Amino acid sequence: MARFPNQNREFPARHYFGLGYPRNVFRHLNHFVRCRLGQHLQRRSQRGWRARKGVSLYAHLERLGLVRL
Numbered sequence: 213m214a215r216f217p218n219q220n221r222e223f224p225a226r227h228y229f230g231l232g233y234p235r236n237v238f239r240h241l242n243h244f245v246r247c248r249l250g251q252h253l254q255r256r257s258q259r260g261w262r263a264r265k266g267v268s269l270y271a272h273l274e275r276l277g278l279v280r281l
Contacts, residue, residue: 245278246270251273
C-alpha cells in the first residue's frame with residue numbers, strides 16, 4: 213500500500229465504470245463472428261456452402277448453436 217499512495221487519485225473507479233454499456237462492442241463482435249463463420253462455410257469444401265431456400269446465414273448459424281453476446 214505504501215508504494216501506491218495516490219493510486220485512487222490517478223485511477224479513480226469512476227473511469228472504470230464510466231465507460232458505458234458494451235452493446236456496441238458486442239454488436240460488432242457478433243457481426244465479425246458471423247461474417248467469419250460465413251466465409252468459413254464458403255471455403256470449407258470445393259463446392260462451398262449454400263443456404264436452403266428461405267434460410268438466412270444468421271438463421272442457419274443459430275440453428276447450429278451460435279449464441280449472440
